[in-house]
Amino acid sequence: MTPEYRIETENQIREYFKSYDDIKEIVNIKCEETFNDLDVVVNVWNVKTEDEAYWVVEGETAPMNLYTQRAHYFSADEAYSFHMGITQRLSKRYQNDFKHIIDEIPLDIGHLKSINRKLNMASEKLSIDLESEEFQSIGLLCRESLIDLSKELCERNPELIKEKGLKKSDFKGVANAFIDLYIPGNQNSDLRNYSRKLVDSAWSYNSMVVHSQNKKYPDAKIALLFTSSIISLLENLFFKYIGFDQELACPECGSLQMEFIEFEKDKLKQVCRKCEHEEILNLEEQ
Template identity: 40%
Template sequence: METRTFEDVKKYVEWQSQGKCTVLSAKTEQHFNDLGVDVYVWNVKTDTDGDWWVVEGDNVPMNLYPQSAYYFGADEAYSFHMGLMQRMSRSQEDYNPEDFINGVTLGAEIAPQLFRKLKNIAALIDTAKEIEDFQSIGVQCRETLIELGNHLYNPMMAGNEDQPQASNFKRKCELFIKFYLRGSENSDYRNIIKKLTEATWDYANKITHSRSATYYEVSTCTTLCISLVGVYENILQKVFDPLSQYHCSECQSKKLSISGDDSDEDGIVQKLYLHCEECGATTQIAFEKNDENSPTYITGKVIK
């Protein structure tokens, strides 16, 4: 195969955007050869449609990935693309939608109503051929995100602010993040999840109306959607896992188990004793009740 030029990449990106943007610059950012084929990742900047990674090479179909969403570097775009190609080249009967979801979410426990929807999407992607098939996957991704918003959101999260409309996914997520991920120690986590949430929603909506989406864009959309569900299930698990934030006060190990507790007359835990599997020390956590607007009713403090 001949080496692709700036003009090829430019033409491809502008075609993908249905002529709505102009490519300002496109440079090869990285060259890979670790799988025995030459693959190039291009860094492409457009005037109105953001920045993109374009992956192409010997026997590798050209495809683009939004830089703002999920693919922070040329490396990620490359790994994702090659993983996708491998998945596609496997025989059809090997493909199991459930395995795909578990792979993307690292096996996070997912609410059954969301898992069912994701499974439908992951199954559809395997047989989608026509533009209508791709658009309908976009629609289902969008519906799954709305369902995710409902799963996460509780009206008390709005506090004194207006309640979001039933299908306002972005706003529900925003309030959820604000509610559970407080404080400066969560600020990076908050930012990245907010970006991922907005990008996934916008991209699903784009696919719903796209006349030029191919298997690759739709697969990207599906993967983003599944990842996002996994990310939010992770946050819920973090919030409700009382031990994840503590470490041993002696050796800093996180291998802790509860060895005892003190409760008051109402059965509310006042103090927790954590046994360290590494050094055998006991770490004590004292709990105090938070004000009622706090996401967790109690805050634990290491006292020894």
């Protein structure tokens, strides 16, 4: 243990103890024992306060926690054993409950098979223990996902692509063309502007991750989140385009919680579940 590490850890322990209102002032701190039998360096500190004695267990990769000496943990070894046991259980629980990074945002891309597969592959690959070139490969997978999205959009409307003179691999050009198609009009000008910025950010950031050897875990995660966000964005712009945001609203209270009940032949009763306003719709006139 270096002197710098010792001083820094002692200060951290003092700050840690301040978070407990019922623990009195520390009068002495010393490192009692260091363990490395699990290939992780873990230190057990003997901490004396004005009226109590504690074991504090910590390490560079182990979370800090304290254990009272008087009631339960009589030796540094006991405190260490309990601490590592509970942290390993928590680690196992984390692995069991692990969700992909792309689960952090709501995606509507289940039907986009190749894109979904690449994003899941990148998410499963993402780990803090990766080397820099492996982070670059995640950026490459993200960029390939955007190109796949571009190809998917081109298949949806080849006439638009031909009219604009775009190539399938031109993600930014294709994405911006579909943004203009999906959300036209002055009322959508702000959304178009924000969407174009996100398109540019996703592509540019992924390219930066691909070409840089200095990127780390957060950079690769941000690239994956950018990619997932822009794919989900374009799918939801498509939903707007086909009218998913045109739900009938109650003419009385404006609520969208509408229910339709068959009333007579060619007639429906529109009932608001919020204010109970009713209105008859003649299907022949719709």
